[in-house]
Amino acid sequence: METFVQLVINGLMLGGLFAIISVGLTLIFGIIRLVNFAHGELLMVGMYLTWLGTVKLGLHPYVLAPPLVLVLFVIGVLIQRFILQPLLDARDAHVQIFATVGLSTALINLALLVFGADLYATPASGVRESITLGPFRILIGQLVMFVCGIVVVAALHLFMERTYLGRAIRATAQHRAAAQLMGVDVKRIYIVTFGIGAACVGLAAALVAPIYPASPTVGTYFVLTAFVVVVLGGMGSLHGAFIGALLIGLVDSLSAFYIAPDLKEVVIFALFILILLFRPTGLFGLGRGSE
Amino acid sequence: MLTLHEVHAGYGRTTILHGIGITVGAGEVVTIVGANGAGKTTTLRTIAGLVRPTAGRITFEGEDIGRLPPHEVVARGITLIPEGRQLFPFMTVRDNLRMGAYTPHARDRMARTMDEVLDLFPRVREKLEQHAGSLSGGEQQMVAIARGLMSRPKLLMFDEPSLGLAPIIVKQVFDVVERIVATGVTVLIVEQNVFRTLSIADRGYVLENGEIVMTDTGATLLRDDHVRRAYLGI
Numbered sequence: 001m002e003t004f005v006q007l008v009i010n011g012l013m014l015g016g017l018f019a020i021i022s023v024g025l026t027l028i029f030g031i032i033r034l035v036n037f038a039h040g041e042l043l044m045v046g047m048y049l050t051w052l053g054t055v056k057l058g059l060h061p062y063v064l065a066p067p068l069v070l071v072l073f074v075i076g077v078l079i080q081r082f083i084l085q086p087l088l089d090a091r092d093a094h095v096q097i098f099a100t101v102g103l104s105t106a107l108i109n110l111a112l113l114v115f116g117a118d119l120y121a122t123p124a125s126g127v128r129e130s131i132t133l134g135p136f137r138i139l140i141g142q143l144v145m146f147v148c149g150i151v152v153v154a155a156l157h158l159f160m161e162r163t164y165l166g167r168a169i170r171a172t173a174q175h176r177a178a179a180q181l182m183g184v185d186v187k188r189i190y191i192v193t194f195g196i197g198a199a200c201v202g203l204a205a206a207l208v209a210p211i212y213p214a215s216p217t218v219g220t221y222f223v224l225t226a227f228v229v230v231v232l233g234g235m236g237s238l239h240g241a242f243i244g245a246l247l248i249g250l251v252d253s254l255s256a257f258y259i260a261p262d263l264k265e266v267v268i269f270a271l272f273i274l275i276l277l278f279r280p281t282g283l284f285g286l287g288r289g290s291e
Numbered sequence: 292m293l294t295l296h297e298v299h300a301g302y303g304r305t306t307i308l309h310g311i312g313i314t315v316g317a318g319e320v321v322t323i324v325g326a327n328g329a330g331k332t333t334t335l336r337t338i339a340g341l342v343r344p345t346a347g348r349i350t351f352e353g354e355d356i357g358r359l360p361p362h363e364v365v366a367r368g369i370t371l372i373p374e375g376r377q378l379f380p381f382m383t384v385r386d387n388l389r390m391g392a393y394t395p396h397a398r399d400r401m402a403r404t405m406d407e408v409l410d411l412f413p414r415v416r417e418k419l420e421q422h423a424g425s426l427s428g429g430e431q432q433m434v435a436i437a438r439g440l441m442s443r444p445k446l447l448m449f450d451e452p453s454l455g456l457a458p459i460i461v462k463q464v465f466d467v468v469e470r471i472v473a474t475g476v477t478v479l480i481v482e483q484n485v486f487r488t489l490s491i492a493d494r495g496y497v498l499e500n501g502e503i504v505m506t507d508t509g510a511t512l513l514r515d516d517h518v519r520r521a522y523l524g525i
Contacts, residue, residue: 171382
């Protein structure tokens, strides 16, 4: 029983990290209607930047989080403005998706060129120390990921509900033409949305780097899982992504222990196929009625 | 106030409007009458910036607005209440109305505008916290009109406001349109209910196959043989 509770704790903490990565992905999907295949590579870029900042500047990864959020926001803005937006009027909407696949490949190879295929572990004091609660242990690094996950989702929720820009983003997702008639500059909304999605990944990178070493393909592992989360929660749904992230975190943690560590991804993707078969709109999906 | 001069527009390679000319003066109520597919909706969408004219000029208060994107047209005071309501279904009625006041000019005075608009639509006030998608067709149309008014437009364009509504609701919609007209807003309206619309319009244009074939005062058009045969079924 104690083992089980410990595994649940581990799973929920991991879920916090998945939540941060997934909300960015689900925002970009829900609003721009774009599956961003370069999402993991943005995480990878963020993790190398974290390593650089830690090793070269001697800063703690957590101190690097705010500037990383800013840097990734700007990178996201530039990608949407100069790579994806010119393709908006392309005859075939899939061109944008191919562009993100191309961007992903380009970034992986850029990382190989600059850093090689070695693993870069980011040193960080205190992250692997733990808090003891009776018989249970929580790593500081895990707890920070979990708390940040909750804060990010709550902050985004408030932003979407309470601000003019947030409402305009939701309106654009629900009815693009009508949003334009209200005076919303839809291209600008897309730029901001991609920026926010990338900024989330910037935060995730700073949190995950001390726990998981950076490598050119590190993004794939996390973002494939994030895709499962997004589909499970319902594409475009913020709280769906949050609940989905916690569930997948639990599945990851429990199946690694009770089935086999090597097979946890098999379990996650079996779940993915089951969702697609039986509930393709996900737990909180709105169906395809929203344009 | 608004002038369309020799405007051509369409979708892809299909040209819908073949050089139409329309003027709307400040304070006027102008209607465009025509059969389905004549280009009425395209005309309004072109003015709103959703369709880009391929030739011709559109000027509003002396400024050429023919190449502006929709959000900049709205910012200049032209608001289109689109056919089929086009509300934000998963947002509350209140948030839909707030979206109506998105332009900086309207945002500054949103609280006051909201009060004024809700006085015009007491039924909408009762539904403020409901999702727009959960309302009936008639209620949605009222919200769509209220949302349009939230922008404090100088020129308000209606596209088929009574389409698909029950007769009793149609009457309510027209009552509302008449009350809006009475406040002095300039109105350009496209409406299948030709008789009722011509009765409240100062002037009308008859649009056939993308060309203006006739224009006169509303009262004169109501008595015109061609209009009566083609659009009033008399």
